[in-house]
Amino acid sequence: MEMLSGAEMVVRSLQDEGIEHIFGYPGGSVLDIYDAIFQSSDIEHFLVRHEQAAVHMADAYSRTTGKVGTVLVTAGPGATNCITGIATAYMDSIPLVVLSGQVPTNWIGDDAFQETDMIGVSRPVVKHSFLCRTAEEIPIAIKKAFYLASTGRPGPVVVDLPKDVQNPLLKFPYEYPESVELRSYSPTLRGHKGQIKRALAALLGAKKPVLYVGGGAVIANASKQVTELAEKLNLPVTNTLMGLGAFSGTHKQNIGMLGMHGTYEANLTMHNADLIFAVGARFDDRVTNNVEKFCPNAKVMHIDIDPTSISKNIHVDLPIVGSVEVVLQQMLDLIAETQASNDGEKIAQWWKQINEWRAKECLAYQPSNSHIKPQQVIEELYKVTNGDAIIASDVGQHQMFAANYYPFKEPRQWINSGGLGTMGFGLPAAIGCKIARPDKPVCCVTGDGSIQMNIQELSTCMQYNIPIVIVLLNNRSLGMVKQWQKMFYGGRQSHSYMDSVPDFVKLAEAYNHIGIKVDKIEQLQPALERAFELKDRVVFLDVAIDPEEHVYPMQIKFGSMEDMYLSKTEKTDA
Amino acid sequence: MRSIISVLLENESGALSRVVGLFSQRGYNIESLTVSPTNDKTLSRMTITTEVTDLARLEQMMKQLHKLVDVLRVSELTEGAHVERELMLIKVRTLTNEAREEVKRCSDIYRGQIVDITQNLYTIQLSGICSKLDAFITTIEDTSEIVEVVRSGVCGIARGEKALRG
Numbered sequence: 001m002e003m004l005s006g007a008e009m010v011v012r013s014l015q016d017e018g019i020e021h022i023f024g025y026p027g028g029s030v031l032d033i034y035d036a037i038f039q040s041s042d043i044e045h046f047l048v049r050h051e052q053a054a055v056h057m058a059d060a061y062s063r064t065t066g067k068v069g070t071v072l073v074t075a076g077p078g079a080t081n082c083i084t085g086i087a088t089a090y091m092d093s094i095p096l097v098v099l100s101g102q103v104p105t106n107w108i109g110d111d112a113f114q115e116t117d118m119i120g121v122s123r124p125v126v127k128h129s130f131l132c133r134t135a136e137e138i139p140i141a142i143k144k145a146f147y148l149a150s151t152g153r154p155g156p157v158v159v160d161l162p163k164d165v166q167n168p169l170l171k172f173p174y175e176y177p178e179s180v181e182l183r184s185y186s187p188t189l190r191g192h193k194g195q196i197k198r199a200l201a202a203l204l205g206a207k208k209p210v211l212y213v214g215g216g217a218v219i220a221n222a223s224k225q226v227t228e229l230a231e232k233l234n235l236p237v238t239n240t241l242m243g244l245g246a247f248s249g250t251h252k253q254n255i256g257m258l259g260m261h262g263t264y265e266a267n268l269t270m271h272n273a274d275l276i277f278a279v280g281a282r283f284d285d286r287v288t289n290n291v292e293k294f295c296p297n298a299k300v301m302h303i304d305i306d307p308t309s310i311s312k313n314i315h316v317d318l319p320i321v322g323s324v325e326v327v328l329q330q331m332l333d334l335i336a337e338t339q340a341s342n343d344g345e346k347i348a349q350w351w352k353q354i355n356e357w358r359a360k361e362c363l364a365y366q367p368s369n370s371h372i373k374p375q376q377v378i379e380e381l382y383k384v385t386n387g388d389a390i391i392a393s394d395v396g397q398h399q400m401f402a403a404n405y406y407p408f409k410e411p412r413q414w415i416n417s418g419g420l421g422t423m424g425f426g427l428p429a430a431i432g433c434k435i436a437r438p439d440k441p442v443c444c445v446t447g448d449g450s451i452q453m454n455i456q457e458l459s460t461c462m463q464y465n466i467p468i469v470i471v472l473l474n475n476r477s478l479g480m481v482k483q484w485q486k487m488f489y490g491g492r493q494s495h496s497y498m499d500s501v502p503d504f505v506k507l508a509e510a511y512n513h514i515g516i517k518v519d520k521i522e523q524l525q526p527a528l529e530r531a532f533e534l535k536d537r538v539v540f541l542d543v544a545i546d547p548e549e550h551v552y553p554m555q556i557k558f559g560s561m562e563d564m565y566l567s568k569t570e571k572t573d574a
Numbered sequence: 575m576r577s578i579i580s581v582l583l584e585n586e587s588g589a590l591s592r593v594v595g596l597f598s599q600r601g602y603n604i605e606s607l608t609v610s611p612t613n614d615k616t617l618s619r620m621t622i623t624t625e626v627t628d629l630a631r632l633e634q635m636m637k638q639l640h641k642l643v644d645v646l647r648v649s650e651l652t653e654g655a656h657v658e659r660e661l662m663l664i665k666v667r668t669l670t671n672e673a674r675e676e677v678k679r680c681s682d683i684y685r686g687q688i689v690d691i692t693q694n695l696y697t698i699q700l701s702g703i704c705s706k707l708d709a710f711i712t713t714i715e716d717t718s719e720i721v722e723v724v725r726s727g728v729c730g731i732a733r734g735e736k737a738l739r740g
Contacts, residue, residue: 119588124599128643131588148643183740184584184646308637311630 003171006135007032010099010161013142015042016176019070021061021435022046023054027074028114029101032166034072046435046464049456051078053428055085056454059094060392060432063415066221068095068149069432075101075163076114080121084422086156087125091419092242093219095154097145098122104164105133118160127155135165135172143177152187153306154219187305191320191327199277199301199318200331203233204342206275206299208350211235212258215242215418216280216304216324218411223247225328226279232335234347236354238266240281241403242418249407250387255354256363259287260555261400264362264564264572267555269354270295271562278302280324283313284419293560303327362553362566363404371546372521374398374473378405381443381471384528389441389469390415390433394426394450397479400551402445424453430468431457441532443469448501449478458511461538469531470508470540475547476501483550487565488557508540519544576605577632578651578658578730581620581639582738585611589644593620596642602626602635606660606727617646617740623728647738655733661726662707663689665697666718676717684710695721704728 004012010033014022023046026034037045048054051073058069069089073082079100089096103112119129128148130141138161145157203209217226226247230237237247238258247254256263258270270276276298281287288294294314301318302310310319320327334340365375378401381389387409393399393416408414415433417425430444451472461468473479481496505515514537518527524543531539556563556571565571583589590609597604602624609620626632632650640648651658668674674696681688681698684706690697696718700710707725714720732738 120591123592123595129588182643185643306641308634308641312634315630 001173001175004174005032005036005166005168005171006132006138006161007036007166007168009135009138009172009174010142010166011036011040011043012174013139013176014070015040017142017146019043019068022070022072023048023057023061023432024072025051025054025074025078027078027101029075029078029103029163030072030099030161030166032163032168033099033101033161035168045072046460048428049459050454051081052085052424053454053457053460055082055096055098056088056422056425056428057432057435058096059085059089060415060429061436062094062096064390064412064433064436066219066412068097068146071096071098073098073100074114075103075118076116078114079116079118083122083125084420086122086158088417088420088422088425089156090125090127092215092417093154094156095149096156097142097149098156098158100158100160102131102160102162105162106164108162118158122158125156126158129158129160131160132162132165135167135170138165139174139176140180143180144182147180148182148185152185188321189305189323189326191303191322191330193330195318195320196327196330196334199320200334200340202275202299202301202318203277204340206342207346208273209233209235209275209277210269210273211237211247212240212270212276212278212281213237213243213246214240214279214281215246217243217246218280220280220305220324221411222280222325222328223411225325225332227251228332229328232332233342234344234351235277236269236351238262238269240284240287240418241416243281244403244414245408245411248409250409254407255358257403258561259284260289261404261551261553262287262555263404264360264553264566265354265357267553267561267564268357270298271560272353273298276300278304278316279328280304282309285313288314289555289561289563290558295561360566365549368546372518372524372543374401374475374545374549375405376521377471377473377524377543377545378402378445380524380528381445382406384525384532385441385443389413389443390437392416392426392430392433392442392444394444394446395421395423396447396450397475397483397549397551398445398447398450398473401473423450426450427454427457427470430470431460431466434466434468441469443471445471445473447479448472448474448476448498451504455507458508458513458538461513462511465536466538467534467536468538470538471528472504472540472542473545474501474504474542475545475549477547479547480551486550504540504542508538511538513538513540515540515542517542517544575626576652577624577626578656578728579622579624579636579639580649580651580730580738581622581645582612582647582740583618583620583642584644584646585616585618586644589618590620592642592644593639596638600635600638606725608727608729614740619738621728621730646740649732649738651730651732654736656730657733658703658728658730659701660704660707660728661699661701662710663697663699663724664711664714665695665721665723666714667694667721668696668718669694673717677714680710680713680717684713686710
């Protein structure tokens, strides 16, 4: 058998797992592993400027491809800097393996230099974690880590590697396991036949059904099944923020995003439905509004691979545990087998009602001569990219504008931190997307608050020549915070105004990128066109937008799903 | 309502902290927790007693426990016939012969055993359901001074065929 050191085993295990890209930052506790990487040609390593960004890159790499993202960092601050990134991935169920260095095993617990109990610190935000106490444990721990990260409800897994375990001088027999089995872990993929039969009967009998499709449909690659089911039964479909693209944003049956900043038609369809079929969605508080008033007339059916998601926030009448893709396929097979159909007449009635709500055009806005509206920027971005770009968003108003004004045709085209809402996610995420999909245009939509939380990654772009486009919706303030302060805090703008934003054009140029300032509407389209024509450069568009613009619609707190502010002056009459 | 949850989990370092962490992270309360390896040394058996407001919360708690990668089986004991026991060691100070007689008599009535004696101190071992141990404490308090009490927390097992196995 081949003899390898612990450090070599780490790198070989990654190779044998088929890992091509890894994001990281070296340091004392992982120098041996970095030395092994130096001597390997199969893995491409990207050196970041802050460990949090490494995790976001690996995370977005995974969101774009479906593969597991891989991170390598050192002990102590290297490891703790990853926590926000790991928590981001955990909340959105993104498969990651984070390899962290650790002080030598005989120093653990002694408050050694750069010692942190990474297993303990990360515990609430990982799916699982391993501490390797011997080199022989490394291949099996890494195999298990990838297996756990990518199966069931995916999530991040930490593998903590003490320095002595990596010792390059001590060699041990190496064999990478072909597969692993854990007796305490066996996710259910296939749905219960009886439940599927009952669910289908309920779906066919419903007069006002709605498909509520979440991130689970993206993760499970179930777009085909979602679309087929929706088309077969002529169902209205609403995507969650995490589900955007799972059902095409340009499809005529798409009624837009639902929830806090969802469309009027999506929220009213939900509220008035007699049957809600939740597909890989988890009834997040940003969707349901007040759970006591949630969709009073609806029977709720729910497919989820994670049993804890079922009946957690909203009581589910008909649960199906399983992979969204597998369960929907089972359902489609059953429809084909039984030649089942629903009452087209009743569904047409339902659509008539939905189309009346649609006619409200809740996303319409007032263009202005003096200011560029953020909505305009996103609409122009959509036109210039033919709707084909991967959009990596940060967190704030710009995120909601991007979600509502860029109809995503495909899954894995919209990359955002939906669950944790991590500002600073966008730029490193865009880099991860571009590394994963160099063939696609990748655009980071961001704000002047978010971009400054990980702006150092412009340097990573420079080092590896990663040509992304950054569209900064610059309102010189923390827009979403300001919106809430204006709406609910008597307009007191406590610390939400950026008194001194940098000259982003000069900043981009300092990193040898192209910076373009856009402050007039007529500059917008040419600037965007130029940005996407320059395929080998990072282009940073600093777009001055109307600082007074709010995101609408917006659900009214403590209300039902249909209670919404529609503009600064208008709200639903509930 | 009071609930007793039995958990069978991998006997590995970190497994216990994951369970305890889950409870604090999700805002569930633990009244007592006991854990020890089983006849299969690779597995540990844990008994958790907790107060829950409703069945939905209990179900969510059990699902969350089951979701932990280290956890093999989870079962609730109070919904079926079961046996539960808690062990208590209690040390009391008695200064008169009369009081010592009373302690001895009480222990006999409660089927306890006196496991250590010094001139003025008795240590009594008692097992049973929680309310029996509580009652003993109340009784013994009348005649002697309680020096210290240690209770194991509840251990439980289902009656009959039902079993929690790996």
